Amino acid sequence: MTPVELSRTVLQAVRCAVDDGELSVPxxxxxxxxxxxxxxxxxFATNVALQLARPAGQPPRRVAEILRPRLAGAEGIRDVVVTGPGFLNISLDPQADLVTGLVREIRARGAAYGHGDALAGQVVDLRVPYEVRAEVVADAVVRIVATQGGRATVEHGEPANLRPVPAPEDPAPLGHDASQWALLHPASHDRPRxxxxxxxxxESNPLFRVRYAHARIRSLSRNAARLGFAAEPGPLDGGRSADADPPAGTGPSADAGPLDAGTLNAGPVDPGLPLTGPLAPGPLDIRLVGPLDPGPLHITPPAGLLDARHAHTPRTAPLATTPVATTGGAPAPTRPGVTPHRATPTGALRDLLTPLAxxxxxxxxxxxxRAPDRLARHLVTVADAVLPFLPCVLPCGEEKPSAAHRARLALAEAAGTVLAGGLSLLGIDAPEHL
Structure with a gap:
C-alpha cells in the first residue's frame, strides 16, 4: 500500500462513517x-479526526475512535492506534510492501508522479511587477499549477498579487541553472543571494547536492547495465532483515585490512562524478598501470556524503585504467573467498522513503x-536522503548481482525520477554527468 492508496483508504473510512450516520460532515x-x-x-499517521471534529460537533478523539475500526479492517492495514488529541497512527501489514508499491508507482508515472487534481478546473491569475525574480517565480508557478490540473495566466499590472522580494542584482552572470535556483530556493519574503x-x-551548496545526487543515480544505472542487471522493484534485502548481521564468511569485519585491488575495482565502472579522497584509513600508495584517463575535473567528495564503512566500493575509482594498490611498496595481500555483503541501511531507507512518499x-x-521554494527545499531533502543510500546499490567486489541489488537500484532510480521532475518544474537541468 502506497501513501496515496492509504490516503484513499482513510477517505473511504470517512465516507463509510458518514453513510452509517456516525458522522455528519462533508x-x-x-x-x-x-x-x-x-x-x-x-x-503513518493522519490528523483527519482533528480536521473533522469541529464540523462534526464532536471531540477529535471521539471522531478518531469512530474511524479506527473502519481503518483497522481495511486490506493491507495491520493495526490502528489513537494517540494524543486524536491522531490516527496506522501500521501496515508486513505483506503490504510499502517500498515496492511506492517504487512501482513512481516508475509507472515517471515525471508525472505527484501530479494531482487539487486545482482541477481552476484558473489562477498571476499579476506580477516587471522584475526578474517575479518573472522567474511566476514562470515556475505556471508549471507547478499545471501539475495539479489548474491553469495559470501571467499579467503585468497593479495591484500585483505575486511580488517576491526583488533580487539585489542581476543574476544572469551565474548562468541559467544557478540563477534560477538563486531566485526560487528562498521563500518569496526572503531576499535572494x-x-x-x-x-x-x-556540500555547502544545495543546488550542487541536488544535481550531484541525480548524476550519481544515473551513473549507478549505467554501471548496473555494464554489470548485466537492471532495476526491478522488490524486497531490498532479498528477504533478509536490513539490520541483520551478514552471514559468516560473506563480508569483511569492521577492522579488516584493505581489500585487494582486484576486489576494489571489479567490473567496469562509470564513476559519473569522479571522486578523489582516501580509499582506506591507512596510507595507500596507488600505482597506475597505463596512462591516466583525462576525464572530467576531479572533485573532493563532500564531507559526510560518503560512509567510511563503504570506502572500498567501486564508486571511488574514477579511472579507466587498473590501479595496483600497494602499502609500503609491497603488493597488498589478497583475501580469497571474501565477498563483501552490505545490507540496506535501515535509517537511510526510512529517511529516503518519507520524502519520496x-x-x-x-x-x-x-x-x-504559489510557492516554488517549497519544491526546491523538498528536492534538497530528497537529495540529502538518497546520497547515504547509494553506496549499497551496486555489488561489491566478487558479490554477484541479486534481486536485492535490482530492488535497491529501482529505489535509487525512483529518487532520481523525483529529482529530475522537480528540477524540470523549476526550469533547471538534471544532469546525466557533472
Whole structure:
C-alpha cells in the first residue's frame, strides 16, 4: 500500500462513517498521511479526526475512535492506534510492501508522479511587477499549477498579487541553472543571494547536492547495465532483515585490512562524478598501470556524503585504467573467498522513503500556495536522503548481482525520477554527468 492508496483508504473510512450516520460532515477532497510525530507509532499517521471534529460537533478523539475500526479492517492495514488529541497512527501489514508499491508507482508515472487534481478546473491569475525574480517565480508557478490540473495566466499590472522580494542584482552572470535556483530556493519574503556560492561544487551548496545526487543515480544505472542487471522493484534485502548481521564468511569485519585491488575495482565502472579522497584509513600508495584517463575535473567528495564503512566500493575509482594498490611498496595481500555483503541501511531507507512518499503533498502545497521554494527545499531533502543510500546499490567486489541489488537500484532510480521532475518544474537541468 502506497501513501496515496492509504490516503484513499482513510477517505473511504470517512465516507463509510458518514453513510452509517456516525458522522455528519462533508467528506474532504483529500487526506494527508505523514510519518508519525513525537509520541506516535506505526508507519503513518493522519490528523483527519482533528480536521473533522469541529464540523462534526464532536471531540477529535471521539471522531478518531469512530474511524479506527473502519481503518483497522481495511486490506493491507495491520493495526490502528489513537494517540494524543486524536491522531490516527496506522501500521501496515508486513505483506503490504510499502517500498515496492511506492517504487512501482513512481516508475509507472515517471515525471508525472505527484501530479494531482487539487486545482482541477481552476484558473489562477498571476499579476506580477516587471522584475526578474517575479518573472522567474511566476514562470515556475505556471508549471507547478499545471501539475495539479489548474491553469495559470501571467499579467503585468497593479495591484500585483505575486511580488517576491526583488533580487539585489542581476543574476544572469551565474548562468541559467544557478540563477534560477538563486531566485526560487528562498521563500518569496526572503531576499535572494546572488553570489558565486551557487556555482561552488561543495556540500555547502544545495543546488550542487541536488544535481550531484541525480548524476550519481544515473551513473549507478549505467554501471548496473555494464554489470548485466537492471532495476526491478522488490524486497531490498532479498528477504533478509536490513539490520541483520551478514552471514559468516560473506563480508569483511569492521577492522579488516584493505581489500585487494582486484576486489576494489571489479567490473567496469562509470564513476559519473569522479571522486578523489582516501580509499582506506591507512596510507595507500596507488600505482597506475597505463596512462591516466583525462576525464572530467576531479572533485573532493563532500564531507559526510560518503560512509567510511563503504570506502572500498567501486564508486571511488574514477579511472579507466587498473590501479595496483600497494602499502609500503609491497603488493597488498589478497583475501580469497571474501565477498563483501552490505545490507540496506535501515535509517537511510526510512529517511529516503518519507520524502519520496511526501512528494505529491509537497507538489500540491507548492501549487496551492504559489510557492516554488517549497519544491526546491523538498528536492534538497530528497537529495540529502538518497546520497547515504547509494553506496549499497551496486555489488561489491566478487558479490554477484541479486534481486536485492535490482530492488535497491529501482529505489535509487525512483529518487532520481523525483529529482529530475522537480528540477524540470523549476526550469533547471538534471544532469546525466557533472
Amino acid at each position: 467528506v474532504p477532497e483529500r487526506v494527508v498521511v505523514t510519518e508519525p510525530g513525537p509520541g506516535g507509532c506505526g508507519d 546572488i553570489t558565486a556560492d551557487h556555482l561552488v561544487q561543495r 511526501d512528494h505529491p503533498r509537497i507538489l500540491a502545497a507548492a501549487a496551492t500556495h
